[in-house]
Amino acid sequence: MNKLSSLGRVASFVAVVLSVTISANASHAATAGCKDAVSHSLPKRKLGAAGGSEVMQQVLNISGPERDAVIERQILRGNMPAFQRQLTPVTLSGKNAKGEITDITICVTPEYLSVGSNDDYVRVPLGLPAAARIADSMGFFLPTPRMVDAIYDQAEIHLAPSPMKPTRQMSSTDYLLRHNVTVEKARTRAARTPGRLTAGQKKDIVLTRRLLKAHGRVAIYGWHRSNGRPIQPLSTVHGAQYADYSHGVRLVAPTAIVNGKPQPLAKVLADRDLAGIISSEGPIANPDRLMASLYR
Template sequence: MNDVFYILIRNAKYAKGYSHLSLYAPIWLVLLSVHVNAQNVQSTPMLDLPAISGEQVRTATDFLIKTRSLDYEARQRAAAEWILEGQIPSFLRELVPVSFKNTNNEKAVILVTCDYMSIGTEGDFIRMPLSLPAARKIASSLGMYLPTSVMVDSIYSKAHVKLQPIPMQPGEQMRSNDYYRRHQQMIEKQLKGVEKGRLVSGHKKDVVITNRLIEQIGRLAIYGWHYAVDDPIQPLSLVHSEDYEDYSHGLRLIYPTAKVNGEAVELKKLINRPEWNMIFTKEGVINIESLSHGE
């Protein structure tokens, strides 16, 4: 394919003065443009999920109806299964870049999901709160990571759209499908007119990783729900057991490969380099892979 375009470009250079050849120059340029654009699209990392279409497609409404009588654990299993089947809105499949700089003025770029993991279609989806076991199952199956609290702060500060937190009345109903649906509607009202696929933050607490999970086995770490930069409602907390989730929680995934000054680097190694450690976490050496996958 590259040889074909090389020939076309080479011939186009000599087309001047030859009307019968110059007529084709616009076609060659269009073909070249399509080829280059296709390369750009192909190089954009995507969530490694099955493509679904037609009768395979299921909506958030389908999920909420199907799981309304399930207990919490069964609903979480179903949520992970639906997501891994590819039942997510299409805009969530493509990852978006978030950049960082260290004290040496080096630039690192990580890739993250533009929003929290959701179930359904673009026209009917729900941002699905996930327990730690469900979050880890999804992350490990896709080869992705969970964020640190420092990453959550940076993602919020770089977000294209910063939403206001919407706390709801606390109580047992916080874990109900009805609360999930109502909170989704409130978020979408704030996002009216915003293009899907933009980096959005501020509307959920993140399920995160921390070294404290090593000592406090069986706990869930959450952080965020920002009013403003450096002003989260939820400080880093492990108050809940790992199987807990409620309407205010969300899962954002992190791609395992970063770029530093344009060069690809494994994030699990980059995060522990002395010149980058404090940029990604304030806890010293951290095993992002093990903590994200539960290994």
């Protein structure tokens, strides 16, 4: 072996070691970053706050914006399970505009938005205005469809969709409660305690450039089957206030970790060099303004 060949092999080995080290450091930074992102953003649950079952009794005979208003007040007062404050890292990898491999980690709630305590919680479908107002009030974002795919792929627990009959009662509180019982039974079979990243049980309300033109509409996507394919393609067919039992709200923290370094998620979503990694539509200009426009 000549000297140049030997040096080349050494250089390649060093490059691999450095790559593994950087990746491990980036992963550690991402996990730590997600843990740090929690307590500052989500309000604490007050002692004596109503359990999910009690809140649902208050809205048993109402639906739509009227029900959303009650649930929104509860969530913004901190009446949500403690385990939902423990954000989970999800990493999307791809090439930037220069062809360089880039890892972008987002921090997401491990379950769909719920009202109540760890022992008594109910997953709450919401119309787009309420969902966006809750997310924006706490400094969070709704996920893009590409994020939803990554969340499903990296979830520790995959729950199969449980469709109910498509009747006029789909938006009723009774329907969402019955579906919640079904989902919770499946979740309990998979894991005794909640808090692990779980996906497949709901369709997501998503952030998409389509909303720039589809004013007054909600964008939904997901409900992945066990083969990883979503039942629901990206759709804006429903009005913004519409929500049925199958919808869920997943929150994404305002800070992303790009190759181990924190950056505002809004900046990453708008960046022509990076946005394609976390959004199949490419850059979303002023995503924070878009979020605000969804409820104003």
